Amino acid sequence: MLYDPPARMKDTRIAPNRIQGVEEAPLQGELMLYDPKTGRFFVLNRTMAFVWSRCDGQRSVSDIAGELLAAFAGVDEARGRADVDQALAELRTLGLTADPEAVTSG
Amino acid sequence: MSVHPASLSPEASFVCRALERSPPQDLLPLARALDWRACLDGTGRLLWPSLHHALLERLPPGTVPEWAAARLADAARASALLHLQRRSELRVLLAGLGDAGIPVIVLKGMAIASVLYADPALRPMVDIDLLVPAADASRARGVLQDLGLRVPERWQVRPRTGPAAKDEADKPLERPGTPLLVELHGRLEWMRAPFAYDLEAAWARSVTVALGPDLRARVLSPEDTLLHLGMHLSSYHAFEHGLRDLLDVTLLVERHSFDWIALAAAWIGQGTAGWMRLTLALARDLLGARVPDTLLAALPGPADMDAAEALACERLWSAPLDQVPPAVATVLGAGGPGAGAQLALGRLNPARPGDGLRAALRRAAVDVKTRVPRYVAALAGGHLGPRSIRRAIALRRMQRRLSELMSPTEIASGPPAAQPLE
Numbered sequence: 001m002l003y004d005p006p007a008r009m010k011d012t013r014i015a016p017n018r019i020q021g022v023e024e025a026p027l028q029g030e031l032m033l034y035d036p037k038t039g040r041f042f043v044l045n046r047t048m049a050f051v052w053s054r055c056d057g058q059r060s061v062s063d064i065a066g067e068l069l070a071a072f073a074g075v076d077e078a079r080g081r082a083d084v085d086q087a088l089a090e091l092r093t094l095g096l097t098a099d100p101e102a103v104t105s106g
Numbered sequence: 107m108s109v110h111p112a113s114l115s116p117e118a119s120f121v122c123r124a125l126e127r128s129p130p131q132d133l134l135p136l137a138r139a140l141d142w143r144a145c146l147d148g149t150g151r152l153l154w155p156s157l158h159h160a161l162l163e164r165l166p167p168g169t170v171p172e173w174a175a176a177r178l179a180d181a182a183r184a185s186a187l188l189h190l191q192r193r194s195e196l197r198v199l200l201a202g203l204g205d206a207g208i209p210v211i212v213l214k215g216m217a218i219a220s221v222l223y224a225d226p227a228l229r230p231m232v233d234i235d236l237l238v239p240a241a242d243a244s245r246a247r248g249v250l251q252d253l254g255l256r257v258p259e260r261w262q263v264r265p266r267t268g269p270a271a272k273d274e275a276d277k278p279l280e281r282p283g284t285p286l287l288v289e290l291h292g293r294l295e296w297m298r299a300p301f302a303y304d305l306e307a308a309w310a311r312s313v314t315v316a317l318g319p320d321l322r323a324r325v326l327s328p329e330d331t332l333l334h335l336g337m338h339l340s341s342y343h344a345f346e347h348g349l350r351d352l353l354d355v356t357l358l359v360e361r362h363s364f365d366w367i368a369l370a371a372a373w374i375g376q377g378t379a380g381w382m383r384l385t386l387a388l389a390r391d392l393l394g395a396r397v398p399d400t401l402l403a404a405l406p407g408p409a410d411m412d413a414a415e416a417l418a419c420e421r422l423w424s425a426p427l428d429q430v431p432p433a434v435a436t437v438l439g440a441g442g443p444g445a446g447a448q449l450a451l452g453r454l455n456p457a458r459p460g461d462g463l464r465a466a467l468r469r470a471a472v473d474v475k476t477r478v479p480r481y482v483a484a485l486a487g488g489h490l491g492p493r494s495i496r497r498a499i500a501l502r503r504m505q506r507r508l509s510e511l512m513s514p515t516e517i518a519s520g521p522p523a524a525q526p527l528e
Binding site for chain 1: 187191193198225
């Protein structure tokens with residue numbers, strides 16, 4: 001069964017934003033993160049890293065999903081969108097993205 | 107003399123060739139016949155991330171035994187995470203010192219990891235080393251303490267006298283709850299008689315580089331970095347950090363086009379030429395550093411350069427020093443049962459001159475808290491066996507012998523430089 005995100009996250013217009021001050025470095029396909037405010041480390045897999053890197057407060061969820069589908073050939077659209085939703089929900093739960101705002105322009 | 111990797115153990119030779127980026131067809135037969143446990147134990151953890159990176163690049167999948175590959179990969183990942191934590195800390199420290207108007211030069215690991223290595227995580231380090239003007243050292247220490255750094259408990263209880271004594275101002279600082287150590291220097295550690303090094307001129311030559319995203323900092327110039335790395339690993343640490351530090355030198359020589367004539371003249375004038383010659387000869391012979399033969403021929407060395415190179419080579423493969431608690435090697439290698447017993451009693455006796463009863467009791471408590479787990483870990487890891495201890499003691503003696511061989515008197519009595527560099 002595909003991931004079913006909470007209602008708020010279903011709004012594909014919102015533009016998630018990475019929290020500030022997180023140190024990051026890639027390592028063999030994974031992305032290492034360190035949040036100095038909490039002292040916690042995170043290791044993101046490829047999909048999570050892809051989504052994290054695009055959480056810039058400008059791209060909407062829909063934009064990110066579109067970029068994921070373009071970047072990973074052969075990924076089924078429903079699967080890709082579900083992966084993005086799940087990644088965003090996890091990033092939010094981990095405190096790595098700030099509360100997203102709906103994209104109102106552009 | 108030159109040390110040829112073929113004269114090393116198969117494990118040391120393999121590691122050197124992997125780091126030197128030998129072609130896979132040369133590495134593969136060595137890898138298949140390798141005692142991987144001896145290889146990893148002898149290499150030491152500080153080199154594992156670089157070794158992991160080199161082996162991933164050079165060897166087909168499945169060549170490295172699964173358990174060894176997992177240990178190397180874990181080390182690489184741990185190093186990556188620690189690097190992020192250190193980089194975050196460095197931002198805070200530089201901002202704090204900058205706000206206080208204190209100039210700072212980032213030294214060693216943090217200064218070169220981002221500049222010389224493909225990935226800064228490939229260059230593990232124990233601490234963040236910062237150089238500030240000697241006149242500002244005390245104020246800088248206050249700034250770091252205001253930022254929350256503290257002298258670790260194990261350092262607080264160091265006695266005021268005796269061989270383990272350390273000046274309050276020289277004790278490292280630590281971010282509580284983290285493994286981050288910060289060392290603040292007013293001078294470079296190896297700068298002592300008879301070396302004549304103009305640190306003010308080094309400040310004037312220092313450059314600003316990027317040490318990470320949005321993180322720019324002042325570092326020593328490439329020439330001063332080469333000297334500092336070389337003298338620190340050779341004269342100060344007697345090659346005890348293994349090949350990691352020699353790899354730093356090799357990568358720096360690869361990266362920059364040095365004016366060897368000017369450097370040779372400067373090193374001869376400073377009295378550092380003997381140690382730099384030894385360092386660069388080993389970097390060339392073991393890791394393929396592009397050091398001109400003419401440079402080595404132009405630098406003075408000790409009368410018995412062969413013996414110095416052989417001792418340095420042994421010390422480079424000295425990871426057991428990290429595993430046998432230093433106190434064990436000190437006591438057992440004291441030069442006789444009487445001296446050893448005296449040292450042991452001295453260590454066990456919590457009351458030392460200059461200390462009150464309270465300080466003595468506190469030190470005893472901290473000793474139990476910090477040393478016992480270390481001894482237990484060494485025992486569990488099989489590093490307290492007679493063989494490991496004998497090796498650790500032998501390496502200590504080699505350090506003393508190397509210092510004797512490289513003394514200014516020995517260098518002065520050595521053969522004159524074969525030819526001046528022109």
